[in-house]
Amino acid sequence: MTAQSAIKAPLNIDAIRAEFPILQREINGYPLRYLDNAASAQKPEFVIESIAGVYRASYANVHRGLHTLANETTEEFEKSREDVRRFLNAPRSEEIVFTRGSTEAINLVAHSFGQLLQQGDEIIISQMEHHSNIVPWRLLADSKGLNLRWAPVTDSGELDYPQLADMVNERTRLIAISHMSNVTGTINDAARIVEIARSRSVPVLLDGSQSAVHLPVDVQALDCDFFVFTGHKLYGPSGIGALYAKGDWLDRLPPYMGGGEMIADVYEDRVTFADVPHKFEAGTPAIADAIGLGAAIRWLERHDRMAVLEHERALMDRAMAGLAEIDGLRVVGTAQDKGAIISFTLDGAHPHDVAQILDKYGVAVRAGHHCAQPLMRRMGVSSTARASFAIYNTIEEADAFVDALKKARDFLI
Known part of the structure; x- marks a missing residue:
């Protein structure tokens, strides 16, 4: 259970x-009657104190430290990754990448997955998408000569599934669609989207920025290839979120950014990358915010x-x-x-x-x-x-x- x-x-x-x-x-x-939660939710004292506690008692940079504070902070940071894994019911914590939020997570996939695509390939999104699940694909399509196609929405604000099914063809390389609309509250049938995609062996990205807050999410049951969500809508801090990538996707994709943390070795003529997920986490991460995200998940799991x-x-x-x-x-x-x-x-x-x-x-x-x-x-x-x-x-x-x-x-x- x-x-x-x-x-x-x-x-x-x-x-x-x-x-x-x-x-x-x-x-x-x-x-105060705060009804702006789809934009950003308020924070419980448990989350506020978890973040303050990092800075009060045990802050240091994470990974490869040899002193007590670094080890303590690294342990808490990686515990939060496990919190995300459990929250999404992902099989392995190595499938979880910390990002600045859903926007960066989608940009990560667009950049890295996009390097595998060729001119004339197609990506399908829908008319109900947040700009964060539009603009990265538009930039990619323009730079690579891809076709960005739009699955229509009905008058009631629902996804037109028959039309979506008709759009998928031999050039379709990815379907990226909101799990829940931030405008209408429409909850898309992820199983139906995945079934349509699997008929052509097409991977699926679900934008879970809203659904992760309001719905129990099980990425194994959803069977999506990528799932993104953000912390600040989930009663956690801003500037932190996560990407789930199924199976060996993170091994197959090239890194999104270069810098410290994401390398194994750097030579004058070559670079080798760290194991996943650190391969996609260049630079000093949002340490306290990641720990705060873990706290928000644990708080929400009480209910x-x-x-x-x-x-x-x-x-x-x-x-x-x-x-x-x-x-x-x-x-x-x-x-x-x-x-x-x-x-x-x-x-x-x-x-x-x-x-x-x-x-x-x-x-x-x-x-x-x-x-x-x-x-x-x-x-x-x-x-x-x-x-x-x-x-x-x-x-x-x-x-x-x-x-x-x-x-x-x-x-x-």
């Missing part, structure tokens, strides 16, 4: 909230992941029921069984104005294109406001969001 599947006590939201110091703040005289998912969906359902009463409001993305993200527009009001007025009532939401401009255009909007829920949010906050939005509508329309 994995840590994720172990039986845990029911969620105590009040106790969970007490672990987050920032949630005690007031904004403009109102309690039953399915109970968290049900709690977040209950919050979304409560908010959606309230939004249905607001004239002129359109929810963008209505996929079945979506994650707890609500993007919306309000007739006659710019999303930025809506977000600013909500802030007057202590409600924090995000407004803009959410780094997903192709999806915005597909859905017929230039931007949306977005409320996104997390483990520490409450029914009261969902209601406060709806009430503040009604006031914003009355003010703006």
Whole structure:
């Protein structure tokens, strides 16, 4: 039984909230109702203290140190790699590479995997991708003469699987798709994507920036070749994330960056690389942040992941029921069984104005294109406001969001 599947006590939201110091703040005289979690989540004291503890008691550079502090820090750093392995249920810790986040992880794959490709090869992404899973492939396609193809999205914000299947051909070299949309909350059927890809022996990269937070993730069950996620959305620090690469992919791919740490030997006429995963971790890593990521994973593993998912969906359902009463409001993305993200527009009001007025009532939401401009255009909007829920949010906050939005509508329309 994995840590994720172990039986845990029911969620105590009040106790969970007490672990987050920032949630005690007031904004403009109102309690902070933080609903911007899809952009970045707040941090529990356990994570904050784990990072502070590194600098207070045992900081040193990792690997190859011969003194006590270096050995202590290296041990904690590599324990965090094991935390990531366990969290994703990867077979081996050597399949886990620390990165600065999902963006760098995708860029790593694009650079290294891209060196194996030839002019005319094809990469498939989808219209719902975050720019982090678009721009690296666009740069690669332009530099190598590749064809970047776009799997379409339906009116409800779901991936068009039949169209995706029709797109895969003998020149397809990779499918890179979000596991869960940061705009609509759509949860893509990873098994179906992998099945389509395997029919042509095509590897699959899943962007798990959102799904790793909200869903139990098992990369062996998903059978994807690459999986990326970021720490700051997972109640951990910013500037840290991870790439999982299945099997011998890391052995087969050339390194992403050169420098210290990633080498075995350096001569005047040649370089040999370190064993994986260190081959892909050039330079001094984000040591305290990696340890903080491990702490965030251990903190999240205290809670039953399915109970968290049900709690977040209950919050979304409560908010959606309230939004249905607001004239002129359109929810963008209505996929079945979506994650707890609500993007919306309000007739006659710019999303930025809506977000600013909500802030007057202590409600924090995000407004803009959410780094997903192709999806915005597909859905017929230039931007949306977005409320996104997390483990520490409450029914009261969902209601406060709806009430503040009604006031914003009355003010703006």
